[in-house]
Amino acid sequence: MSSLREFLEDLEANDELNLIENEVDCDLEASAICAMSQRTGGPAVQFNKVKGYKDGKLVGSLFAGPGFMYWPQVDRLMHGRLALSLGLEKDIDYEEFQETLIERKKAPIRAIEVDGGPCQEVIIEAKDVDLNKYPIPRLHDQDGGRYLTAQVVFVQDKEKQCTNSGIYRLMVGGRNKLVHGSIPRRTQPTHIEQIVEKAARKNEPVPFAIVIGAPPPVYAAAFMSLPATTDEYAIAGGLGANPVVLVKAKLSDIMVPVDAEMVLEGHIHPGEKMEEGPFGSISYYTSKMSNFVYDVKMITHRQKPLLPFIAEGAKPSDSMCIISCLHAAELLEYCRGTVFGSVIKWLTIPVEAKLTLAIVSLGAQRLPGFPARIARAIYTRSPYIRKVIFVDPDVGAQELAIALNDRVNKVNHGTNVFISPMGKPLGLTENHGFDGSLSSTWTTDATWRFDRPNEDKARRMTFEAAIPKDVRDRVVALWKKLDIPQEPVVMD
Incomplete structure (x- = not known):
């Protein structure tokens, strides 16, 4: 991608750009429009007429996506516009996108x-x-x-x-x-x-x-x-x-x-x-x-x-989405480069949690004590993350709802939740009533015990796990054809 203008052309060609021809005020109004687009998981916005500026044009919400809550009937993904900006397909799988970032950086x-x-x-x-x-x-x-x-x-x-x-x-x-x-x-x-x-x-x-x-x-x-x-x-x-x-x-x-x-x-x-x-x-x-x-x-x-x-503060903003994708890739590369090797399948930083949470999917090579060691490496490396949830490899990187459900339903809170006053400085995006200069950390191991037999593990009851793919595809196509209205996803 050689220029911003080429990127905007790609956004328009992929139905990812809203061109606004009505006159818009750059004093709060343009930012508010972008904030609404971000709150509803909408497209980027180009303002072609700015009040008081004859030739002035503004563009906002260029990289913002709808977040990590995965809805199969919605085409837009959190990382889609950032992927487009790097010459990739907007519907690229998040795990593939993350691996591509790591390889291209090398x-x-x-x-x-x-x-x-x-x-x-x-x-x-x-x-x-x-x-x-x-x-x-x-x-x-x-x-x-x-x-x-x-x-x-x-x-x-x-x-x-x-x-x-x-x-x-x-x-x-x-x-x-x-x-x-x-x-x-x-x-x-x-x-x-x-x-x-x-x-x-x-x-x-x-x-x-x-x-x-x-x-x-x-x-x-x-x-x-x-x-x-x-x-x-x-x-x-x-x-x-x-x-x-x-x-x-x-x-x-x-x-x-x-x-x-x-x-x-x-x-x-x-x-x-x-x-x-x-x-x-x-x-x-x-x-x-x-x-x-x-x-x-x-x-x-x-x-x-x-x-x-950037309409900052309106979740998820451009900077939140970019930091989420790039910092997650950097942390994944760092952890794999230490003693953890290929144990980690993927790592995400959901924008829904204001970049303070990491979700880590562990592969088949889990060993006792690894989650705690990986979490400590993440806390040491990241100026944002103060909470980590570990999930099994069958959880998809875009499936935040499943990861959070596992945290609630699969965790023994007496043995698998660890809260530690590590003496870390307050995270860059934390916003709570902590009066001192240090912050605690919170680690949750929501994986099955590594020695538990597969036949004894409960089967997931999700749209993807419980319904065959051919049926899912027909249902999603029908949903789009009927244009069933849905409430916007609002994150405050």
């Missing part, structure tokens, strides 16, 4: 560099730079301002001689100012925060390039937990199975995707700070805080650029 493809391209069709310099001319939305009524939420920030680390990328919220702080939004509850500074701090000690500015409307694989790679010196464009090339095409930015040596919709360039100056927030994140409003400032000195963009945004 096969990076180096980027290609060119001299110019669409992202530099329009050039706006110095005094003519005005962020207020673009439909940057206000997303929630208590937000501290208008926010960019779906961009990739690139900064140069002169000490390590590399370029780092990341996804951060940026609040408009003036005509040519953006204020950095930190990730609440992180115990360690992000790579960009480390780079800015090192430069400040030397009284040096940090060059940046903010890429809005990046090719989807570049956007996905920026969400991953990668070492600071990783060639993230090569990882993006691997994820999309195609090399990313780059062009040199105008004000620095940072390379940016040639097909990006817009690029904001400038410097982060030592000591320059402004107040940012509050902001409605996945689970709660962040507090106001003073943070460093991006001084925008140049804007380059395509003709009539598209500005993507």
Whole structure:
């Protein structure tokens, strides 16, 4: 997938894009429409007429899916649009999708560099730079301002001689100012925060390039937990199975995707700070805080650029779905790379639980004590997960309802549920009344005992297990033909 525009064409061709021609206000209204689409498991949304902006277009809910509750009569899957963005089929099985992510990450493809391209069709310099001319939305009524939420920030680390990328919220702080939004509850500074701090000690500015409307694989790679010196464009090339095409930015040596919709360039100056927030994140409003400032000195963009945004907090949002898929794949790869080998069949992070829960399917090689050891590895590795449920291999990755049912009906709560005050920091998306700085963990083993004979195990009474496939297919086809209405799935 070489560009956002190609992705939108694929979404439209697959009935995954809702084109809205009526005029929409970027102040709360656009975000509310995307929130409703996400709550009902609807398609992505493109706003072709934004109030007050002649050429402005917004796109939202690009990667959001309906969640892990599997309904056979509904074609849309949680990971479907993310799969499309990486050149895969939208109905790819989740287990196959997860394995594909792991394999593609292991096969990076180096980027290609060119001299110019669409992202530099329009050039706006110095005094003519005005962020207020673009439909940057206000997303929630208590937000501290208008926010960019779906961009990739690139900064140069002169000490390590590399370029780092990341996804951060940026609040408009003036005509040519953006204020950095930190990730609440992180115990360690992000790579960009480390780079800015090192430069400040030397009284040096940090060059940046903010890429809005990046090719989807570049956007996905920026969400991953990668070492600071990783060639993230090569990882993006691997994820999309195609090399990313780059062009040199105008004000620095940072390379940016040639097909990006817009690029904001400038410097982060030592000591320059402004107040940012509050902001409605996945689970709660962040507090106001003073943070460093991006001084925008140049804007380059395509003709009539598209500005993507994330309706954060409306479950499941784009960021929740992307983190769910990519972080689950990273954890699965990590656990398999340790002592657990092929014991783990799949691992999911349901968006319904705000990324605090992992469900792990164990294969045939289970041994006593393995669930507890795997859970500890997950808790140690993940900044999100504080609860793990282990299920048998006959549970499908999209079958959240069955996994939760097993937790209730197959578990001896005296011997198979473990609550431990591990001394872990509060998870990034947890939102409870915990007054201290540490959080507990909760592990449930909902698998059959490994020594229990198969003939003694109860048969599942589900649509898939109790009805032959040919009958299921006929019933689903009839259901769709009759267009039987259903209530939207709402997750609060």
